[in-house]
Amino acid sequence: MSKLFVRSLSWETNDDSLKSKFSEFGVLEEAVVVKDRETGRSRGFGFVKYTNDNDAKMAMDKMDGTELDGRTISVVIAEDRRGGGGGGGG
């Protein structure tokens, strides 16, 4: 499993816009843009998960530093924040 954390996203960037762009580097298992739960606006960052670890690194290396919707985005390996990790912590 390879999850990527996209930062510096434009306010107009949506899940579809993000996917449409990253989908060119590999098959996206999930591409979503974190938005405010109240208003629903984009918080400026999103997540992208690839079905292949290689594709993830490719996109991360390729997309990172590029421009999206007019804003230079940053792509980095996202950490597993949600979920305490199956099997209980040690």
Add this chain to the structure above:
DNA sequence: GTTGAGCGTT
């Protein structure tokens, strides 16, 4: 009608 560092929700 706004804002700008960061790791989300079923």
